[in-house]
Amino acid sequence: MTASEYRVLPGPEGYLPPAAACMGVMLPEPGEALVEGKIVPEEDALQKIAEKLLAARNPVFFPGPLVLWAWREGVAEKAKAVVELVEAAGARIIPMPDYRPKYPMINPAVEINPNHPNLTIWHNRIDVGVFVGVHCHYANVALKIIRGGTDCYTIALCGEMGHEDAMITLRDVDAAKLRRLTEVVKTRAQARPARAAGAHERR
Amino acid sequence: MVNQRVVTPEHLFFEAQREKQFITGSEAVREAIRRANVDLAVSYPITPQSESMHLVGDIYAEGYLKEYFRGESELAVMAEVAGASMGGVRVFTATGGPGTLRAFEMFPAWAGARLPIVCAFLTRGVNSPLSIQPDTIEMAFMLDTGILMFHAESAQDLYDMILKAFVIAERPDVHLPVGVFADGFFVTHTREQVAVAPADLKLPPYDPYAAPVPAMDMESAPVRQMRDPFVMKSNFISYAAHASWQQEILAAQERARKYVHRYLEGLVEVEHPEAAVLVMASGTMVSQSREAVAVARQQGLDIGLVKIKSLRPFPREEIKTLARQARTIIVPEYNRVGWLCREIKAAVEDTTKVVGGPRVFGGMTMPPEVVLDQIRRCCA
Amino acid sequence: MSESLFRISPGFEEVMPVEYRELVTNGPCGREVGVSDLGTFKELIEEHPLCAGCNMGLALRLILASLPKPEDTVIVGSTGCSSLAFTQVAVHNIHSLFGNQNAVASGLKRALRLRFPDKVKDVVVIAGDGATVDIGLDMVMQSWFRRERITTIMLDNEVYANTGGQESGMSPQGTVLNMAPLGKRFPKVALPEIAREAGCAYVATISPAQPKRLERMVRRAILTAREVGPTYVQIFCPCPTNFKFRPNEGLQKIKQRQKEGTFQVREYVSPEAQAFLAELEGADHEK
DSSP, rough: OGGGOOOOOSSSOOOOOOOEEEEETTOOOOOOEETTTTTEEEHHHOOOOOOHHOOSSSEEEOOOOHHHHOTTTTTHHHHHHHHHHHHHHHHHHHOOOOOOOOOOOOOOOTTOOOSSSHHHHHHOOOOOEEEEEEEEEHEEEEEEEEEEEEHHOOEEEEESOOOOOSEEEEEEOHHHHHHHHHHHHHHHHHHHHHHHHHHHHHH | OOOEEEEHIIIIIIIIIOEEEEEHHHHHHHHHTTTOSSEEEEEEETTTTTHHHHHHHHHHHTTSSEEEESSSSSHHHHHHHHHHHHTTTTTTEEEEEEHHHHHTTTHHHHHHOOOOOOEEEEEEOOSHHHHHOOOHHHHHHHTTTSSSSEEEEHHHHHHHHHHHHHHHHOOOTTTOOOEEEEEETTTTSSEEEEEEEEETTEOOOOOOOGGGOOOOOSSSSSSOOESSOOOOOOSSSHHHHHHHHHHHHHHHHHHHHHHHHHHOSSSSEEEEETTTTEEEEEETTTHHHHHHHHHHTTOOEEEEEEEEEESSSSHHHHHHHHHHOOSEEEEEESSSHHHHHHHHHHHHSSSSGGEEEEEOOOTTTOOOHHHHHHHHHOOO | OGGGGGBOOTTTTTTTTTHHHHHHOOOOSSSSSOOGBBTBBOSSSSOOOTTTOHHHHHHHHHHHHHHHOOEEEEEEEOOSSHHHHHTTTTEEEEEEEESOHHHHHHHHHHHHHHHHSSSSOOOEEEEEEEIIIIIIIHHHHHHTTOOOOOOEEEOSSSBBTTTSSSSTTTTOOOOOOOTTTTOOOOOOOHHHHHHHHOSSEEEEEEEETTTTHHHHHHHHHHHHHTTTTOEEEEEEEOOOOHHTOOOHHHHHHHHHHHHHSOOOOOOOHHHHHHHHHHHHHHHHHHH
């Protein structure tokens, strides 16, 4: 396979999958997004995210420290937008409160850790996982491990420039973009009422 | 502090009216740092680097930097700038030769910690025996530390590359240290016309809160944060985390490619790419090769020149493509080990096309005639 | 610290793991709590992986409870047993290399002064004896020569414990350890004296056997470093694992050494620091 043909798909991909960036996958420019390694218009990615979230058996959001803690102006607004999106998608939240290798071990039922995110995904049988508010370095560390060892479909809602190692990534995600995504999810959910209701029941 | 106007990198690099100054490479370092909005610089003497950091000290005294001091050794200096960088400020330092080796443990630590430090490496030979003279052998050791590496041909390159290095280093998707390498004495101690932007302009400040890792300032989440933790338990989980972390450094190097294209206008510069024989070189060896290529072309030889500006990321696709149509590739170098030749061989499809050398080292100059002899042999 | 650094974003209170909720509701930041209050507030360190009976682990708990302003403290550590615990500590902390901690701290302190000129930002180095007196001695002393405004705390367990019990500069003379098969041939390095001569404004030696005194010394060291100059605290915390005593014998061992005179509690305060502390502590008294 040549570099440009590399597709970022759910795993398990193998013992040590490569970084997608090293296989030729480039981050999107403003207004664009990445879906499975291909650059697409951002609007297409919003639709795809909504589709994946609504079709999921067990979609889970993994908010990181950048959004869990109201450390900076604007975070509380973004946090609110994340919570609204989670509700619209009928998803659950499992936080990534920090990045430490935790001693003696994490409780995979209630938290996720970038050094071994696979444990939380396996434990909770998560089929769609959404990263938001995680520092880019740790998100990338985690996303590769997830692709390597699990079949979880990963989505990264990045406040900076996105993540090649997620199956879908948005960039420059702020509260407004989260609200736009929530609208898309709600619209699609209304078009497919059975699916959305089912998701809510499961909670 | 001196009053300077913050402008966009694009304005400073490409739009601002430039003025020509007849200056040395060391002075070009000073002129770059004058416009780089550097917060803190740490210095330590080693020939042929010393003068560049004297001059940075001079502009600190004039109010172009907020903080400057002399460290106690290169290992300490590299740790001092690392501490400052983790504290969220823009830093600069410089070293060369034995200083590079003394500090060596810090370079992979910088890259692993995602520190956007810019360091000028003004290269020289390493012991033993002791030599203060030009040699690029230290670059062989630096290739796999994870830092980005640019190689300046001239004082003009040195000025441009240092300024651009800050912008590339600090991109949130890159966020890696950048080494700007220049051949000691040949660049640092010779004078040339250098076009510089007005001194009252400077780069925008560094934003630690756009970084891919938290600043260590007790102002950013999360509070329970170690830079950087041990990932060393004896189990697969720890190995996989460390491996993924290392891969992320490689990935960040790849992401730098588009910025090297944007700001350095390519990883290579090519003259006569269609030629049957190509000389591929970096640093001042490009200048020596250019002389030889000009003479050879006058004599009717089908020869071209490839100047490699970025060694990390390495222009492997560019070189692979160039090598496809070339019959022979000549790689002259200022070091004994031929690290550039190895790199090129790893990129091309047919390694038998690559002719390593001529090489000189230990301070010897490369007369263009020696490159020309090699060209004649290869064109025969 | 920005006030909101310890505020959970609305909507996430319920999902935040319990150790963080406790840190927010009952942590030490912004409050007047110290070692006497241990057990009544949420400590900065979570569970740690150090050996049972580790005196260093105890020392670390006490140091963290003694920080005068944890919400504005950044710690620099170094390779060794203590760095295994630091991942679990709820203040920003740095592990760079083995031995370069005081150089990292020098750069960090200067950076934080540039970024936050109107705020107190305490930079505290906490490293083992190997990191401080052997591999890092050059950078430790140079930071004192330069009068960096940092506090250096050595956790003196008298051995390279993390690598498996090798002789360090702080091992007692005559001790048989790995790499000292015939016993150590020179005495403990006199780092407190060196610190005094190298420019430290405040120098103290203490052990976790005297928690209140340790607290007072750590606080004095950090407060002096803010205003006067570099400070040094050496904390004697012998290693049960490598010196092969039982986990419950740690404090006895310290007291025994104190009786023998091979460990002494000492304090040196420079005249300038004395004046500073007198004013500060006098003012505290009046409150």
